[in-house]
Amino acid sequence: xxxxxxxxxxxxANTAIxxxxxxxxxxxxxxxxxxxxxxxxxxxxxAAGSYRATSGRILLDGAELQTLPKYRIARAGLGRTYxxxxxxxxxxxxxxxxxxxxxxxxxxxxxxxxWLAPRGSAEARETSRAVLARLGIAHLADRQAxxxxxxxxxxxxxxxxxxxxxxxxxxDEPAAGLNHGETDELKAHIQSLRSPELAIxxxxxxxxxxxxxxxxxxxxxxxxxxxxxxPEAIRDNRQVQEAYLGQPGAMGAIExxxxxxxxxxxxxxxxxxxWGQS
Amino acid sequence: MTSEAxxxxxxDRKSVLRALAVMALMPIAVLAIGAVLPTYPLRILxxxxxxxxxxMGLNIVVGYAGLLDLGYVAFYAIGAYTYALLASPQFDLHLxxxxxxxIGSSCAALAGVLLGIPVLRLRGDYLAIVxxxxxxxxxxxxxxxxxxxNGPQGIARIDEATILGWRLxxxxxxxxxxxxLTILVFLxxxxxxxxxxxxxxxxxxxxxxxxxxxxxxxxxxxxxxxxTSAAIGGLGGVVFAAMQRFVSPESFTFWxxxxxxxxxxxxxxxxxxxxxxGAGLLVLMPELLRAYADYRQLLYGxxxxxxILARPMGLLRREYGPSWLARKLIGx
Amino acid sequence: xATILQQIINALTVGSIYALIALGYTMVYGVLRLINFAHxxxxxxxxxxxxxxxxxxxxxxxxxxxxxxxxLIAFVAIGMLGISVELVAYRPLRNTSxxxxxxxxxxxxxxxxxxxxLVAGRRPLIYPSFLPRGVIQVAGAIVTYKQITILVVxxxxxxxxxxxxxxTSLGVKIRAVxxxxxxxxxxGINPNLxxxxxxxxxxxxxxxxxxxxxxxxxxxxxxxxxxxxxKAFTAAILGGIGSIPGAVLGGVLLGIIETFATxWMPMLTHGxxxxxxxxxxAFSVLVLILLFRPSGLLGEHVSEETMVYxxxx
Numbered sequence: 001x002x003x004x005x006x007x008x009x010x011x012x013a014n015t016a017i018x019x020x021x022x023x024x025x026x027x028x029x030x031x032x033x034x035x036x037x038x039x040x041x042x043x044x045x046x047a048a049g050s051y052r053a054t055s056g057r058i059l060l061d062g063a064e065l066q067t068l069p070k071y072r073i074a075r076a077g078l079g080r081t082y083x084x085x086x087x088x089x090x091x092x093x094x095x096x097x098x099x100x101x102x103x104x105x106x107x108x109x110x111x112x113x114x115w116l117a118p119r120g121s122a123e124a125r126e127t128s129r130a131v132l133a134r135l136g137i138a139h140l141a142d143r144q145a146x147x148x149x150x151x152x153x154x155x156x157x158x159x160x161x162x163x164x165x166x167x168x169x170x171x172d173e174p175a176a177g178l179n180h181g182e183t184d185e186l187k188a189h190i191q192s193l194r195s196p197e198l199a200i201x202x203x204x205x206x207x208x209x210x211x212x213x214x215x216x217x218x219x220x221x222x223x224x225x226x227x228x229x230x231p232e233a234i235r236d237n238r239q240v241q242e243a244y245l246g247q248p249g250a251m252g253a254i255e256x257x258x259x260x261x262x263x264x265x266x267x268x269x270x271x272x273x274x275w276g277q278s
Numbered sequence: 279m280t281s282e283a284x285x286x287x288x289x290d291r292k293s294v295l296r297a298l299a300v301m302a303l304m305p306i307a308v309l310a311i312g313a314v315l316p317t318y319p320l321r322i323l324x325x326x327x328x329x330x331x332x333x334m335g336l337n338i339v340v341g342y343a344g345l346l347d348l349g350y351v352a353f354y355a356i357g358a359y360t361y362a363l364l365a366s367p368q369f370d371l372h373l374x375x376x377x378x379x380x381i382g383s384s385c386a387a388l389a390g391v392l393l394g395i396p397v398l399r400l401r402g403d404y405l406a407i408v409x410x411x412x413x414x415x416x417x418x419x420x421x422x423x424x425x426x427x428n429g430p431q432g433i434a435r436i437d438e439a440t441i442l443g444w445r446l447x448x449x450x451x452x453x454x455x456x457x458x459l460t461i462l463v464f465l466x467x468x469x470x471x472x473x474x475x476x477x478x479x480x481x482x483x484x485x486x487x488x489x490x491x492x493x494x495x496x497x498x499x500x501x502x503x504x505x506t507s508a509a510i511g512g513l514g515g516v517v518f519a520a521m522q523r524f525v526s527p528e529s530f531t532f533w534x535x536x537x538x539x540x541x542x543x544x545x546x547x548x549x550x551x552x553x554x555x556g557a558g559l560l561v562l563m564p565e566l567l568r569a570y571a572d573y574r575q576l577l578y579g580x581x582x583x584x585x586i587l588a589r590p591m592g593l594l595r596r597e598y599g600p601s602w603l604a605r606k607l608i609g610x
Numbered sequence: 611x612a613t614i615l616q617q618i619i620n621a622l623t624v625g626s627i628y629a630l631i632a633l634g635y636t637m638v639y640g641v642l643r644l645i646n647f648a649h650x651x652x653x654x655x656x657x658x659x660x661x662x663x664x665x666x667x668x669x670x671x672x673x674x675x676x677x678x679x680x681x682l683i684a685f686v687a688i689g690m691l692g693i694s695v696e697l698v699a700y701r702p703l704r705n706t707s708x709x710x711x712x713x714x715x716x717x718x719x720x721x722x723x724x725x726x727x728l729v730a731g732r733r734p735l736i737y738p739s740f741l742p743r744g745v746i747q748v749a750g751a752i753v754t755y756k757q758i759t760i761l762v763v764x765x766x767x768x769x770x771x772x773x774x775x776x777x778t779s780l781g782v783k784i785r786a787v788x789x790x791x792x793x794x795x796x797x798g799i800n801p802n803l804x805x806x807x808x809x810x811x812x813x814x815x816x817x818x819x820x821x822x823x824x825x826x827x828x829x830x831x832x833x834x835x836x837x838x839x840x841k842a843f844t845a846a847i848l849g850g851i852g853s854i855p856g857a858v859l860g861g862v863l864l865g866i867i868e869t870f871a872t873x874w875m876p877m878l879t880h881g882x883x884x885x886x887x888x889x890x891x892a893f894s895v896l897v898l899i900l901l902f903r904p905s906g907l908l909g910e911h912v913s914e915e916t917m918v919y920x921x922x923x
Contacts (some may be wrong), residue, residue: 027547029480040519048491050487069490070487070490070491070497071489071490071491071494071495072493074490074491074493075493080491082488082491084489086482086485086486086487086491087485087488088480088481088489089484090480090484091477091480091481092485095477095480098474098477099477099478099480099481099489099492099494100493102474102475102477102478102481102492102493102494103474104493104495104496105496106502109474109475109478109499109502110475110502112473112474112475113469113473113474113475113476114469121473121474124474141585160492164492179409189394191555210364307663322821324829340709344709346708346709346712376659378677396901397900397901400900402708402709403639403643403644403708403712404847404900404904406645406712407843407847407902408896408900411840411893411896411900412897414840414893415893415894415897418893471808475781524623529904530835536716539713541711543709543713547709555861572727572728572729574722575720575723575724576721576724576725576728578720579717579718579719579720579721579723579724580717580721581712582714582716582717583714583717583718583721584701585717586710586717587699587702587703587713587714588715590706590707590709590710591706591707591710592702606832
């Protein structure tokens with residue numbers, strides 16, 4: 001269970017997240033939607049440790065995430081995919097997954113290097129292959145990640161996010177740039193991920209996908225939660241419709257509009273995390 | 279990848295033995311050549327191996343971790359001065375060579391950790407400058423702490439190295455030592471690359487932030503890389519001091535750091551074979567250019583720029599390293 | 611009191627020279643995120659080109675016109691050198707890695723330094739003074755015309771640069787490219803022109819600094835660039851690399867730190883740390899800033915995200 005408890009995030013004078021309290025339950029797929037700038041990615045980035053909240057808590061199964069450095073948050077069981085794909089391009093697909101399974105303690109890491117610790121690498125490889133097979137991309141295991149097609153890379157990133165058996169999974173626009181066939185495939189995979197031990201957060205603009213895959217939808221606007229509930233309730237919610245385009249019946253228009261716009265280059269500072277840092 | 283191949287039941291014993299035999303050919307060839315070379319070229323061969331070793335050490339940081347360390351000479355100097363201080367008339371201490379190999383590399387590793395802790399969270403370009411500064415600071419300290427290091431005069435009459443009764447007197451003796459050490463370092467570095475640690479290091483190199491998102495303690499990993507790299511630098515320093523039997527701050531300038539960086543970058547980032555190639559080029563070129571004395575550095579600079587422009591990642595590609603060779607030899 | 615004033619003048623003089631060189635580093639870094647190691651050699655080359663030009667023009671003694679003209683020639687010549695270096699050694703490597711352009715820059719530094727050495731010889735050159743002689747007394751301190759000229763020249767150049775950056779359209783383009791090359795190109799700005807300009811002005815300023823330095827100390831060597839370059843780079847970092855006012859502030863501050871530390875250290879430590887440590891002050895300042903405040907005094911606003919990243923220990 002991932003809990004946001006009265007989270008506020010300000011960037012200077014701009015309040016990006018305005019007192020958001022949200023509970024993402026395990027066993028269900030929770031979608032977070034909203035117009036651009038609503039704060040969806042900011043929320044997710046804060047959970048992952050890229051920013052610190054100005055105030056408020058973020059808890060994963062009761063453990064406070066805000067005090068942890070990013071890598072410990074990942075180890076605590078938070079997996080994520082990125083809006084702009086961030087694979088290890090120079091490594092093979094298999095190696096990309098193995099990264100997530102590297103022994104966690106430094107002494108263990110050193111010991112393994114000198115054959116003083118059990119050969120975890122073999123198990124890591126087996127686990128990785130299994131996950132790849134589950135997503136139907138086992139045949140790509142030895143291909144260089146950077147050489148894959150966009151859709152395949154998205155799947156590899158998903159594989160990498162789940163190979164460590166996370167307890168919360170943050171999917172940041174996983175369908176961005178995918179065609180209909182690929183989106184359907186993705187939908188199937190996401191649905192197959194439902195498990196009582198996993199809380200899934202799905203940020204998306206593709207309304208069809210959202211409607212068909214989510215168990216619960218949270219709508220955000222201007223840094224605050226606008227509405228929460230089952231997909232049908234959200235769809236018919238007037239406030240939500242107005243927020244999206246200022247008029248009822250807007251959801252259909254959003255769907256059509258969302259399909260065409262695929263930006264791989266993010267230029268805004270608040271989302272600039274995805275690239276340019278080193 | 280190689281260990282996977284080796285553990286698969288289908289690999290037959292004969293091809294593994296054959297592979298090992300082929301691999302052993304290189305060092306044996308080197309020793310054979312060394313046995314018949316006259317003194318001067320033999321010393322050059324010694325230095326090629328020394329720089330190959332240093333290159334492999336720096337490669338851990340530059341080639342595997344993807345960080346730019348411009349002050350590697352500091353660790354080299356620490357190793358050399360450790361031997362000079364512990365086995366010379368300076369303090370009238372005469373510890374055995376083998377022991378100092380351990381002490382020297384440990385001191386260097388410690389220095390690596392101490393330097394790394396504050397410095398490794400800086401961005402790439404800043405890291406380069408700080409390490410450069412660190413290298414210079416060590417040199418200036420060596421130059422000015424007269425009481426300890428004898429300042430610019432250096433420390434002379436350093437003890438001859440002895441290992442269990444075997445006195446290392448001439449270049450041929452050192453050739454044996456260096457071949458042995460280089461093989462050890464090579465195997466160490468190869469194993470590092472193949473291990474889970476190597477995977478973590480590669481992730482750090484590719485995308486630090488994403489690596490963190492996968493649970494990798496990037497700072498810890500970088501620290502270990504720094505420390506092991508420094509240890510190897512220190513090791514080389516001890517050998518250097520034993521070979522020359524004289525150390526002075528003049529041997530440890532930024533130019534030296536740059537030379538070792540060149541060994542790595544020109545030879546081939548991330549490829550231990552590349553280090554040997556790079557060291558060969560680095561040491562042999564000045565000898566070949568001897569006729570052009572004054573123009574040597576200029577030609578160096580031009581060569582550096584040309585090679586970087588042509589092959590920014592070095593002459594030998596990363597993929598064609600020991601694992602690739604091993605796979606080829608096994609026929610897997 | 612007089613001594614302090616004296617030291618301040620000394621500090622400002624040396625600081626202005628650092629500032630002029632630092633500007634070159636900071637501009638290139640701001641736009642390309644590249645540490646231009648070759649910049650220190652522009653400094654050296656400028657001094658030598660100027661003295662050669664002056665020689666051709668009939669000597670510099672007592673001829674302010676010649677000095678000015680030689681200075682101008684050096685500025686332009688080194689500016690052209692800067693543009694060529696960027697074209698040949700950096701541009702092809704723009705998208706490879708962070709490492710490659712830096713090594714190429716190092717290579718170019720070696721090349722330029724050696725060319726200067728081969729042409730001008732290894733031995734230090736007695737440098738004719740491009741600066742007027744004479745002294746005046748100000749409140750008990752002796753101020754030489756050399757120092758005043760250096761301060762004035764530096765000031766004029768810096769103001770000129772500031773006007774260029776803030777008032778001209780080219781300056782706007784430079785700032786745009788410095789913010790984000792990708793966005794700039796989306797808006798139709800060809801980054802190559804602003805970049806070429808930076809590689810003209812930066813080295814040019816460095817060349818002038820070289821002339822001033824050599825005139826001030828009366829001697830020039832082919833290898834003088836390395837240490838001075840290091841210090842100027844420290845100044846750029848101190849002020850916040852990427853920030854033009856930062857480079858100026860950093861240069862002046864470093865001059866002050868260095869001058870006063872060298873003057874007082876022996877006294878403070880009873881001779882343990884003497885003046886020969888002068889050079890490490892700069893290095894130490896460098897290491898300290900990079901550890902505790904890498905963004906420098908006026909540096910690029912280290913945003914929240916980067917803050918968290920850095921604290922991620």
